[in-house]
Amino acid sequence: MNEYQYWANDPEEAAVPMDRRGFLKTTGTGIFLFFKIRDISFFTQEGPGRVAQQNVPSDFNAYLKIGEDGRVACYTGKIEMGQGIVTSLAQMLADEMDVHIDNVDMVMGDTDLCPWDRGTFGSLSTRAFGPSLRTAAAEARRVLIEMASEQLKVPVKDLATEGGAVFDRTNTKIRTTYAALAKGKRIERHLTDPVVVKKPSEFKIMSKPLTRRDAREKVTGKAQYAGDIQLPGMLYAKILRPPAHGAKLLDVDTGEAGKVEGARVIRDGDLVAVLHKYPDVAQAALSKIKAKFDTPPANVDDRSIYDHLLKVAPGGKVVAQAGDLASGEKESSSVLEQTYLNAYVAHAPMEPHTAVVKIEGKRATVWASTQAPFGAREEVAKELGFRTEDVRVITPFVGGGFGGKTAHRQVVEAARLARLSGSPVQVAWTRSEEFFYDTFRPAAVVKIRSGITGKGRISFWDYNVYFAGERGAPHFYEIPNHRTTAYNSSWVGAEGAHPFATGAWRAPGNNTNSFARESQIDIMAARAGVDPVEFRLQHLSDAKMKRVLQTAAEKFGWKPAKSPSGRGHGVALGIDAGTYVASIAEVEVNKGTGDVRVKRVLAVQDMGLVVNPAGATIQMEGCITMGLGYALREGLHFKGGEITDLNFGTYEIPRFSWLPKIETHILDDENSPPQGGGEPAIVTMGAVIANAIYDAVGARIFELPMIPSRVKEAIHKG
Amino acid sequence: MEETLRFKLNGKPVSLTVDGDRLLLWVLRTDLGLTGTKYGCGESFCGACTVIVNGEAVRSCQTPVKEARDKEVVTIEGLAAGNGLHPVQKAFMEHDALQCGYCTPGMIMNAYSFLRKNPAPSVAEIVEGMDDDLCRCGAHKRIILAIQAAAKEMHGGL
Ligand code: FES
């Protein structure tokens, strides 16, 4: 077994490099089923960079192989970074094909073996890729039955499948196996027509909880991440970094570094690096380099950023509207105008960006921690001047991504240094490089004007979001007059907006938008003197959302009360990636220090068909736990382009002692298509805690993170 | 300064000529090829680099290799005998106490050393014992369950 391909079964296959056309020839005998993601709109609506429609391959973007050994493999450009698709996709495949799950291999994120895929983000693997995978698997099963019918001389209608075998229902001794059917053959099918997939009542593997299939490698230390790839002659590179974004290298003295035994200093324009066979020695040598930088003056910092953003905001784009704001305002007995802020937040995956690049002649092989191997391939090809098909990107296990590993600076650096040095090179960022070059969740501002009538109905809603992105911006309440406007409608800022790079961060845009919307709804509920659950129900017509909220209230044991009730209970709703979420939290606030202790978080979600209930539950728990961070502590400190949080000493992320009691419930909705699971439950975390704080102490927090000093100040203001 | 160091690594004697001031993490990962031990922060904040030296969990990113001289070092690769699994590893698998898995070796090594000292911990004690180990994926709830289960399974014996 190729040690880098945990899910590949065939060593030959994993080792042989192939280009996109070539792999059709070199994948050997077996039955192949090529398919593409059915709903192409998923690919063009969001994600890193912009991909033109014509770049999306129209023939296929994944395939199945039924091998002579009876194993079934799915080749896909999607990657596993902890979200669990290595398990849930295999469940779909095994169930639809009637093979044992242990006989399923997932070959993921290898650009030579797998057809083009845009990347793994946006909770798309299950909701967009999953249905296509299921139809392909069902079609493969149909093809196998047809072949068996011919071979066994039994009509198709009498044949059934189980455990990788086809048999005659009327005489089960008449049987053959997928392995036997595939033997010595090369059959290719393209999935074109719609295929009937199993009904939920027929599921044997889907919708049943299954523990992670990659757990054994991960608990034994055998799982390899990009930094664990060691090649003969490989050198570790440590790169000279500027003190701030925008700083220019004026002068550099590498003399002392070059004297370190075994160290190679490389300078190519602004790129100054030390290479050594040991990463720590390279790092020590790098620290001997004396460099002078010209750092531009810091015009903005973590306090002044919001004014700056409002000043440079581009014109707005209306993303939703109805009715007439002015007439809504006229009907209002009270009008509320609020501004909500949130700081830059780091992705901070435990595995920093890492890449290994090996160049042989005109071909390069890359091992990278990436969410978008095909994007990385293109960048490397461009950097090296190679043809795209001469670059192979292999994605080993990825140690967390959350949107941050769709950027590939480290891959390009490794490629450049491999070319310059003539040796295979590994670039593994330190934690401070990871902070410095992160594509942060953008600092953002939301301004809302809204009103309620004397009868406690929301009369108008004027919602304006700056720089967060429009995902999650439109509300889902019954409001007759409303308008939602996005200024800079992506999480990537316009030129000059942010002092460093920003990008997609787990449920991009939606964390900011849900914090603002659900806080404002709560303020109106309090103004109307109505219980916040009741107030929401009064303004919801969507049956799905109502059911989610009602279930949450019931499971939590919610007792209606006007907020602030002093109990510290808060509620918030959200929709993300097609999934509906209701969260309820209980907090305790120390009035003296402003410290907030989250004691309990309950989340209910409707995500349509659930492929792996165990995996979905873990994702919800992960969302809740991670969400505590941006709600309570995570806010990047910086002065201009200088990032002053460079490790976990000052940038605090959630830890065991923060852990509330977490309860999760997934509603039964198996007849609806599957929706996203890796992101939704995080979007409500800001508001649910803010609302619970208000309920506890009557103080409203308008800025994330809700650090103790901020909470204390709000309490004192009254 | 290069020196020859001898110590026991995962039950086997090793002899190594290295600069004793180099950090154990990198010597394990590169010179000795044991990549199960991870780098997460390099400054003692995260615990991804945790290994056991003479029964104590240490952060290998802060430990000069010379401190291992004549001692017994155990890494994630050597926690279980042969191809088997240690009860802590098994509990992590059974409770899905991991997502991306990058923090997992460090979590398991720290949990192992913690359970040696406190074989029947309360949840509060587990939280305290694990609090300096970071997991960005948010597997915390499951890790606590796994440690409780492992404690039960081991009945106080390791
Ligand atoms: S790498 Fe040693 S504590 Fe983080």
Ligand code: FES
């Ligand atoms: S499982 Fe990903 S950091 Fe813990």
